[in-house]
Amino acid sequence: MLQKSRxxxxxxxxxxxxxxxxxxxxxxxxxxxxxxxxxxxxxLRTTLQKELxxxxxxxxxxxxxxxxxxxYETSLSEDESISVMKEELARTRRMAGMVGMxxxxxxxxxxxxxxxxxxxxxxxxxxxxVGDYTIDDEDLRWLVNILFANGAQAVSINGHRLISTTxxxxxxxxxxxxxxxxxxPYEIKALGEPxxxxxxxxxEGVEENFQLANKKVLAEKRDKLMISANNETxxxxxxxxxxxxGDS
Amino acid sequence: xxxxxxxxLYLTIVTFSTGFLxxxxxxxxxxxxxxxxxxxxxxxxxxxxxxxxxEKEQNRHLENQLLDLQRQVGKVEEAMAExxxxxxxxxSQLGAARxxxxxxxxxxxxxxxxxQDSQNAANSADIANYIVHEQDVRLVVNELRAAGAEAISIxxxxxxxxxxxxxxxxxxxxxxxxxxxxxxxxxxGNPDTLDSALNLPGGVLHSxxxxxxISVAKKERVELPAFVGDAKTKHS
Numbered sequence: 269m270l271q272k273s274r275x276x277x278x279x280x281x282x283x284x285x286x287x288x289x290x291x292x293x294x295x296x297x298x299x300x301x302x303x304x305x306x307x308x309x310x311x312l313r314t315t316l317q318k319e320l321x322x323x324x325x326x327x328x329x330x331x332x333x334x335x336x337x338x339x340y341e342t343s344l345s346e347d348e349s350i351s352v353m354k355e356e357l358a359r360t361r362r363m364a365g366m367v368g369m370x371x372x373x374x375x376x377x378x379x380x381x382x383x384x385x386x387x388x389x390x391x392x393x394x395x396x397x398v399g400d401y402t403i404d405d406e407d408l409r410w411l412v413n414i415l416f417a418n419g420a421q422a423v424s425i426n427g428h429r430l431i432s433t434t435x436x437x438x439x440x441x442x443x444x445x446x447x448x449x450x451x452x453p454y455e456i457k458a459l460g461e462p463x464x465x466x467x468x469x470x471x472e473g474v475e476e477n478f479q480l481a482n483k484k485v486l487a488e489k490r491d492k493l494m495i496s497a498n499n500e501t502x503x504x505x506x507x508x509x510x511x512x513x514g515d516s
Numbered sequence: 517x518x519x520x521x522x523x524x525l526y527l528t529i530v531t532f533s534t535g536f537l538x539x540x541x542x543x544x545x546x547x548x549x550x551x552x553x554x555x556x557x558x559x560x561x562x563x564x565x566x567x568x569x570x571e572k573e574q575n576r577h578l579e580n581q582l583l584d585l586q587r588q589v590g591k592v593e594e595a596m597a598e599x600x601x602x603x604x605x606x607x608s609q610l611g612a613a614r615x616x617x618x619x620x621x622x623x624x625x626x627x628x629x630x631x632q633d634s635q636n637a638a639n640s641a642d643i644a645n646y647i648v649h650e651q652d653v654r655l656v657v658n659e660l661r662a663a664g665a666e667a668i669s670i671x672x673x674x675x676x677x678x679x680x681x682x683x684x685x686x687x688x689x690x691x692x693x694x695x696x697x698x699x700x701x702x703x704x705g706n707p708d709t710l711d712s713a714l715n716l717p718g719g720v721l722h723s724x725x726x727x728x729x730i731s732v733a734k735k736e737r738v739e740l741p742a743f744v745g746d747a748k749t750k751h752s
Contacts, residue, residue, distance in 0.1 A: 277524055281531040288535025292543060309557065312564040318693060319571040325744050326578040333585040340592045349596055350603050357610045364617035365677040409654050417680035417689075431677040432618060435662035446662075504612055507666045507704040510621040510739055511587075 365431035365498045369422045373459040373493040374466060376411070378403065378452065381484040403452070403481050405438045411456065411474060412436070418468040420460040422495045426450045429498040446500055452483075462489040579744075586620065615667070618676040618743040622667050626704040626738040627711055629656055632697055632729040633686070648699060648728050650683035656701055656730075657681065659720045663713030665703035667740050671695040674743040691743065698729075707734035 336356055343349040361367045412423050412430060423430045428445045430436075435446060442449045458465055466487055469475070475485045597604035614620045631653065634646035657668055657675065668675040673690035675681075682689040686697050703710060711734055714721045724730050 273520060277527055280524060280528055284528050284532040285535035285538075288532045289539040292536055292539035309561055309564065312561060312568065314694070316564060316568050316571065319568055319575060321692070322575050322744065323571060323578065326575060326582060329744060330578060330582050330585060333582065333589055337585065337589050337592065340589065340596075346596070346600055346603070350600065350606060353593060353596065353603060353606050353610060357606055357613060360610060360613040360617050360619065363619065363677070364613050366613065366616070405658070406651055406655070409658060410651065413650070413654065413680050413682070416678050417682050421678055423678070432616070432668070432675055432679070433661050433665065435658050437658060437662055502616060502666075504615060504666060506626070506706065507615055507622040507624040507740075509611065509615060510623045 365422065365429050368497045369459055369495050371421075371459045371493060372462055372489075372491050373420070373457065373495075374462050375488050375490055375493065376456040376458070376469070377486040377488075378454040378456070378478060378483050379486065380452070381479070381482050403443075403454070403478065403483060405436050405443050407478070407481070408436050408443065408454070408456075410477075414468055414472050414474065415456075415458045415460070415465060418460065418464050420458040420465060422459045424457045424495050426455055427496060429496055431498045431500075433502065434498070457493055457495050459493060459495055582744075583621075618667065618674045621740060621742045622704060623737055623739045624666070624704040625707050625736055626665075626702060626734075627660070627707050627714075628733045628735055628738060629660075629701040629703075629714070630729075630731045630733075631656070631699045631701070631724075634728050646727050647686075648683070648697065650681055650688070652724055652728065653683070653688065653699055653701065654681050655720055655724070656714070659713055660701070660703045660705070660710055663705065663710050665705040665710060668701065668703045669740040670701050671699060672741055674741055676743045679743075702738050702740060704738060704740060707736075710734075 336352070339352045340349055343352055358367065362369065408425060412425070415423050425436070425445055428434075428448060428450065430445075435444075437444055439449070442451065444450070466489065469485070469487055478485050593603075593607050593610070597607045615622050631648045633648055636646065653670065657670070660668055670681065670690045671688060672695070673679070673693050675690065679691050680689070684694075687694050688697070688699050689695075711732060713719070714732055716722070721730060721732065
């Protein structure tokens with residue numbers, strides 16, 4: 269009798285201890301949900317990085333203008349200050365794409381693939397049908413955008429230098445760059461780090477995309493590449509420099 | 517017998533509490549450790565936030581400094597231009613080149629286009645159709661260029677001759693600077709020409725507005741920021 273009751277007590281004790289533990293764990297874990305702090309930290313880091321980059325760029329710009337100001341101030345004669353101004357003009361025109369540029373870069377040729385020469389052996393992809401799909405303006409814009417995103421400083425398509433206002437668009441069956449018609453084969457020149465540009469082309473699958481249009485992409489590194497100036501005459505009608513700092 | 521039952525009751529309560537205590541101390545231990553980590557993260561976050569704010573403040577200062585400097589340089593240049601006609605001629609070319617290169621902030625009449633993912637994107641079967649892609653933004657920018665826009669900016673980034681337009685998720689990257697939706701494309705040009713170019717039947721607006729939220733507003737005056745940091749174009 270005594271033995272049995274003691275056993276019951278013992279079991280009861282264990283069970284209630286377990287229930288107690290379970291209850292606590294349950295309570296605790298429902299009160300404290302998992303935190304997701306790390307993601308916002310990563311985000312903040314990138315924001316900070318961008319700000320630091322902007323800081324650096326601003327400093328570079330400031331030092332450039334400081335230098336220019338200094339040059340103006342220290343020039344001994346009017347002729348000298350005019351030549352300073354002309355130098356600044358040349359530099360600005362280069363940025364605007366109004367001057368030819370030279371440097372290392374790559375040349376991309378987009379040519380017709382000849383099925384006879386190069387049979388498309390690709391078990392995953394159906395053989396592209398000739399004439400079913402052609403290269404359109406967006407393909408070229410996409411390609412050019414990849415180049416710029418990977419640090420290309422200047423790009424030209426079939427000798428037409430692209431600048432900030434250059435439009436690439438389909439007009440009827442042909443592609444026009446601004447108002448000039450370009451025809452296949454397309455030759456795209458880009459100034460920049462050749463290795464970076466070439467690997468970007470591979471990474472983005474440029475070749476595969478153009479293969480769908482039955483075009484072959486031949487990209488080649490050049491140590492010395494000349495990109496001509498943009499010769500369009502641009503009339504400025506509407507914009508003028510902001511004189512006073514706005515509230516932006 | 518009733519004494520024995522009472523004893524059982526007490527024992528139950530006591531062991532119950534013991535279990536509670538054991539678990540609590542164990543959990544508290546774990547939680548303080550977690551909290552300490554959380555605290556660290558929080559601290560790190562605050563630090564980062566402070567640094568970002570400080571950096572932004574500093575950048576604003578630098579921007580003002582740059583504008584002041586530009587104004588100073590402008591004054592010197594104008595003074596030169598007044599003295600000599602050759603300088604005046606060079607200066608007018610320089611002014612135009614600066615605007616075209618995007619290194620000065622510009623203002624003028626223009627148009628503001630706001631693009632955003634469609635609100636019922638989440639409910640539709642093909643979500644990809646209802647969000648703004650980089651090619652959509654490029655399409656709009658391209659159309660504006662073709663219609664004679666003189667200067668364009670996207671979310672406060674001036675589009676220059678080697679700007680890229682990329683989208684990663686709901687953010688857009690222009691000139692290497694990331695910003696979030698909505699995507700605001702601002703262009704200077706003849707507002708009517710730009711507007712009608714976008715509104716052509718079968719045109720850009722027509723093909724996009726079924727899928728994404730896009731609105732066009734003609735403005736008498738818009739202001740575009742300067743492209744900051746031509747470090748990218750420095751060499752060659």
